[in-house]
Amino acid sequence: MRHLTIALTVALSSFTALTSPAQAQDAAIPPLPLKVWLRREAAPFVEPCYTAMITAGKDKFAFLVPDGYFLRGDPSSGTFTLANAEGNSSITFAVLPPLSFDAPPFSADTCRAWVLRDYFGAKITQEFSASTAGGKGPGFDVQWKTSGGFIQCKRVLFVSSSAGILKFAATSNSDHFDSVKSVLARMLQTFRLGADGVLKIPPVPTDS
Numbered sequence: 001m002r003h004l005t006i007a008l009t010v011a012l013s014s015f016t017a018l019t020s021p022a023q024a025q026d027a028a029i030p031p032l033p034l035k036v037w038l039r040r041e042a043a044p045f046v047e048p049c050y051t052a053m054i055t056a057g058k059d060k061f062a063f064l065v066p067d068g069y070f071l072r073g074d075p076s077s078g079t080f081t082l083a084n085a086e087g088n089s090s091i092t093f094a095v096l097p098p099l100s101f102d103a104p105p106f107s108a109d110t111c112r113a114w115v116l117r118d119y120f121g122a123k124i125t126q127e128f129s130a131s132t133a134g135g136k137g138p139g140f141d142v143q144w145k146t147s148g149g150f151i152q153c154k155r156v157l158f159v160s161s162s163a164g165i166l167k168f169a170a171t172s173n174s175d176h177f178d179s180v181k182s183v184l185a186r187m188l189q190t191f192r193l194g195a196d197g198v199l200k201i202p203p204v205p206t207d208s
Contacts, residue, residue, distance in 0.1 A: 029114075031078030031094035032056040032164070038065065041204040051201060054080060056095040059163035060199035064190040066091070066183045089172040089180040091187065096158075096165040106165065108138040111158045115140050119154065132168075133193040135161035143174070153177040155184060162195040 038050040047067060054061040054075070069082040069091065080093040104110045108127065115124065122144040130139035137158040146152055151174040159166040170184040192201060 029096040029099075029165075031096055031167070033078055034075040034080055034095070036071075036075045036080060038071070039201075039203075043204040049204060051204070052080070053199075053201070054093070056163065058195075058197045059095070060194040060197065061093075061095075061163075061166075062190075062192045062199060062201045063187050064204075066187055069183070084180075088176050089170070089183070091171075091180065091184055092167075092169045094167045095163060096167055098164050106137070106158075106160055111138045112140065114158075115142060115156055119144070119156075122154070130157040130159060130168075130188075132159055132166070132188040132191045133161065135159040135166065135193075137165070150174075155181055157184075161193055163193060166193075 033056070035055040037053050039053060041049040041051060043049060049067075050065045051062055052065050065082065068084050070085070071081070072083045072090070073079065073081040075081075078094055081090060082092075083090045099106060104113075112124070112127070115122075119142050122142040124140050124142050126141040128139045130137055137160050139155065139157040141153065141155050143151055143153045153172055153174055155170045155177075157166075157168040159168070168184060168188070170180045172180040192199060194200075
């Protein structure tokens with residue numbers, strides 16, 4: 001087990017922030033502050049394996065941290081960020097609070113409007129359905145050209161759950177986009193939610 005403050009020392013200081021479209025922000029709704037600690041699994045992996053244990057209010061979440069990804073940034077700001085060692089890909093997780101009674105209903109149209117607003121200047125290249133931990137919602141692939149002329153890509157997923165709207169995003173350049181999408185898909189397969197304040201995740205078997 002490692003507390004967040006210890007895990008942050010593993011984060012790579014050489015990681016450079018992936019360029020976003022002008023005026024873009026990572027949440028259409030301010031996300032809930034997150035508390036995080038990493039549990040090191042005892043299974044004899046070649047590289048250490050960690051399970052991220054995340055708390056937002058009374059809700060708890062957990063998933064296996066993808067191989068080669070490290071914590072970056074401060075989750076108390078509302079966004080849990082993982083970045084790879086090469087500095088060309090990142091994955092984020094945030095919990096958006098339930099929509100107010102006078103807000104537009106949760107739908108693909110609503111989420112599309114969030115994407116177009118939050119990633120101003122980006123183009124949606126694909127829309128699809130996403131699901132994890134018993135919830136589902138819309139997903140979007142977007143891309144934009146940086147000031148240096150490079151194509152940057154992002155996959156954004158919004159999943160409705162009893163804890164609120166879960167937002168996942170995977171970002172990379174066009175050369176590595178397929179790879180980071182695969183990493184995100186594997187992470188979602190291990191994602192678990194405990195909306196009653198209790199979430200028990202058994203350790204990864206040592207004989208796996």
